[in-house]
Amino acid sequence: MVRQITKDQMYDAVAPDDFASMIEVDRYHSRTTAFDKIISATHDHFWDPLDAKYIDFSTPFDMENEPLIPEDLVPALQTKLVDEHLKGKERVRFINEVARWILSAILHGEQGALSLSASLVHVLKDQGAQEYAANQAREEARHVTAFASYIDARWGKPLACGPTLQSLLTEMVNAPEVYKKIVGMQMLVEGLAMGAFATFFKEAKDPVLRHLMQLTMTDEAFHHKFGKIWADRTVPHLSEEEHNIVEDWAAECFQTLLFNLVNPEQMKDLYADFGLDWEEVMAAFLEAATDDERRARMEESTDIFRVLTKTLLNAGIITDRTRDIYATYVNMDELKAEGSSMVGDAIAEEGIEFLQKVNFGKDMGEYSLDNAASAAE
Numbered sequence: 056m057v058r059q060i061t062k063d064q065m066y067d068a069v070a071p072d073d074f075a076s077m078i079e080v081d082r083y084h085s086r087t088t089a090f091d092k093i094i095s096a097t098h099d100h101f102w103d104p105l106d107a108k109y110i111d112f113s114t115p116f117d118m119e120n121e122p123l124i125p126e127d128l129v130p131a132l133q134t135k136l137v138d139e140h141l142k143g144k145e146r147v148r149f150i151n152e153v154a155r156w157i158l159s160a161i162l163h164g165e166q167g168a169l170s171l172s173a174s175l176v177h178v179l180k181d182q183g184a185q186e187y188a189a190n191q192a193r194e195e196a197r198h199v200t201a202f203a204s205y206i207d208a209r210w211g212k213p214l215a216c217g218p219t220l221q222s223l224l225t226e227m228v229n230a231p232e233v234y235k236k237i238v239g240m241q242m243l244v245e246g247l248a249m250g251a252f253a254t255f256f257k258e259a260k261d262p263v264l265r266h267l268m269q270l271t272m273t274d275e276a277f278h279h280k281f282g283k284i285w286a287d288r289t290v291p292h293l294s295e296e297e298h299n300i301v302e303d304w305a306a307e308c309f310q311t312l313l314f315n316l317v318n319p320e321q322m323k324d325l326y327a328d329f330g331l332d333w334e335e336v337m338a339a340f341l342e343a344a345t346d347d348e349r350r351a352r353m354e355e356s357t358d359i360f361r362v363l364t365k366t367l368l369n370a371g372i373i374t375d376r377t378r379d380i381y382a383t384y385v386n387m388d389e390l391k392a393e394g395s396s397m398v399g400d401a402i403a404e405e406g407i408e409f410l411q412k413v414n415f416g417k418d419m420g421e422y423s424l425d426n427a428a429s430a431a432e
């Protein structure tokens with residue numbers, strides 16, 4: 056028997072193979088309106104990765120001589136070993152292969168989000184929630200196409216999914232429990248994505264990559280809000296035992312995502328390609344952690360975990376039980392003082408203003424995500 060933790064009727068859920076519940080006649084007349092605004096907002100931020108008027112993947116970039124991302128986004132280059140080993144064009148090639156690895160992980164994450172939102176349609180019982188999930192699946196599908204197109208244009212092929220990320224995505228997609236799907240995907244993976252996209256948008260050297268980040272964020276900002284609405288309507292009503300289940304799952308996902316990003320074992324083929332042994336790189340990371348200056352630079356490269364940590368903190372999911380797991384990488388007091396505004400939202404709003412111009416042929420003025428999603432809150 057699957058244990059669903061349902062505190063609000065609009066997140067009521069059944070087992071994935073329980074189609075009989077979907078055609079109960081009494082079910083059809085109850086439909087939440089909570090997601091209607093998010094669903095209709097999809098027309099404001101429509102974009103098509105196959106149409107060059109939105110994004111042109113044929114725009115060239117000098118891959119041999121130009122790094123796609125700055126060095127401070129590559130944690131390994133903050134270690135003495137890798138820093139001294141790679142010079143000149145090999146260094147550029149390394150940075151660009153790390154970028155390929157990160158973008159490939161994002162592509163696999165987008166496929167995970169597509170498969171997961173499709174799976175939500177099978178378990179969520181409310182039609183409004185189902186329509187939200189189906190709409191998200193459609194948006195994730197264009198992200199898969201967009202990231203695959205970008206990787207294709209720059210490298211020809213993505214890299215394989217790291218084993219840790221693969222098992223986490225598999226667990227979420229196949230989980231029958233709605234809380235696992237929403238906390239894991241909508242809050243953590245989407246939160247990590249918003250942090251990573253915001254960083255890449257600000258710092259990437261390739262204009263096509265920056266534009267890709269912004270267009271994707273116009274959709275992700277809404278996906279992230281869906282997770283927040285679930286948390287607002289669920290977390291305050293959890294019993295202590297249920298809260299522990301949700302909090303532990305969040306901590307487990309966080310540790311897995313962090314491990315995937317910084318553990319050299321996950322990218323050992325990449326290191327081998329540059330004549331580096333992943334175990335030596337691992338030792339170099341540990342050494343760098345004892346050096347204040349190198350550690351400070353490494354902390355900057357894990358800055359992308361801020362958004363997701365903040366989401367969990369604001370949602371009341373993190374308590375003293377698991378606080379230390381996050382505090383090692385993110386300054387929790389600083390986060391608390393920042394309030395609830397999200398770094399990615401302003402970038403997404405600007406992206407939607409661009410899309411409205413393309414979609415409607417005229418300037419529609421300032422866009423507000425909060426207005427667009429307000430009915431739900």
Ligand SMILES: [Fe+2]
Nearest residue numbers: 165168195198
């Ligand atoms: Fe996505």
Ligand SMILES: [Fe+2]
Nearest residue numbers: 168245275278
């Ligand atoms: Fe998403």
